[in-house]
Amino acid sequence: DAGVTQSPTHLIKTRGQQVTLRCSPKSGHDTVSWYQQALGQGPQFIFQYYEEEERQRGNFPDRFSGHQFPNYSSELNVNALLLGDSALYLCASSLVSHGGAFFGQGTRLTVV
Amino acid sequence: AQTVTQSQPEMSVQEAETVTLSCTYDTSENNYYLFWYKQPPSRQMILVIRQEAYKQQNATENRFSVNFQKAAKSFSLKISDSQLGDTAMYFCAFLSSGGYNKLIFGAGTRLAVHP
Numbered sequence: 001d002a003g004v005t006q007s008p009t010h011l012i013k014t015r016g017q018q019v020t021l022r023c024s025p026k027s028g029h030d031t032v033s034w035y036q037q038a039l040g041q042g043p044q045f046i047f048q049y050y051e052e053e054e055r056q057r058g059n060f061p062d063r064f065s066g067h068q069f070p071n072y073s074s075e076l077n078v079n080a081l082l083l084g085d086s087a088l089y090l091c092a093s094s095l096v097s098h099g100g101a102f103f104g105q106g107t108r109l110t111v112v
Numbered sequence: 113a114q115t116v117t118q119s120q121p122e123m124s125v126q127e128a129e130t131v132t133l134s135c136t137y138d139t140s141e142n143n144y145y146l147f148w149y150k151q152p153p154s155r156q157m158i159l160v161i162r163q164e165a166y167k168q169q170n171a172t173e174n175r176f177s178v179n180f181q182k183a184a185k186s187f188s189l190k191i192s193d194s195q196l197g198d199t200a201m202y203f204c205a206f207l208s209s210g211g212y213n214k215l216i217f218g219a220g221t222r223l224a225v226h227p
Binding site: 031033035041042043044045048056058088090092094100101102103104105106108 | 116145147149154155156157158159162203205207213214215216217218219220
């Protein structure tokens with residue numbers, strides 16, 4: 001079992017650009033959540049996908065959007081990047097019926 | 113809204129000793145889950161231990177155990193026989209039973225285990 005996998009591991013983008021991050025959930029998991037972790041802070045919930053729909057959203061602007069595919073993998077898109085978007089982006093997968101989540105290693109996004 | 117507070121930004125312990133990390137939370141719900149996650153320098157968030165609020169018995173996983181005080185809304189993590197590999201950030205997290213697996217994290221405690 002490969003667990004939760006994220007790509008890429010590191011990324012450098014310029015202000016104003018757009019970025020797409022990818023996540024493959026743990027085998028058997030049907031729910032994918034995305035978190036943003038700024039340096040020295042705890043992760044903040046961005047949104048969650050289940051059955052290819054966004055089920056819940058945290059306090060993030062519409063520049064943050066996502067998608068879930070039929071195979072349960074997911075993408076996080078961020079448009080019009082700001083310097084403040086620099087962070088570690090974590091993907092977590094879980095079963096809709098089960099509390100708790102398994103995390104990937106994250107994507108370190110740096111906006112310059 | 114639920115909140116999670118970790119009041120110890122940094123802790124240190126000698127190898128083989130015991131250390132306790134503190135966590136308090138605020139919620140009006142009766143059914144929920146609490147977790148401790150470990151984040152080593154590799155960045156991956158690793159689930160250490162899980163507690164269901166309706167269970168009075170404290171959860172244990174090998175050297176890791178919790179002291180869950182529901183009335184006080186306190187959820188501390190005890191690490192026994194500390195090992196160098198326990199050096200990491202530790203996050204306490206809250207999950208509402210109806211919360212669609214949306215985890216609410218504390219700010220974390222950086223634990224250093226010294227030889």
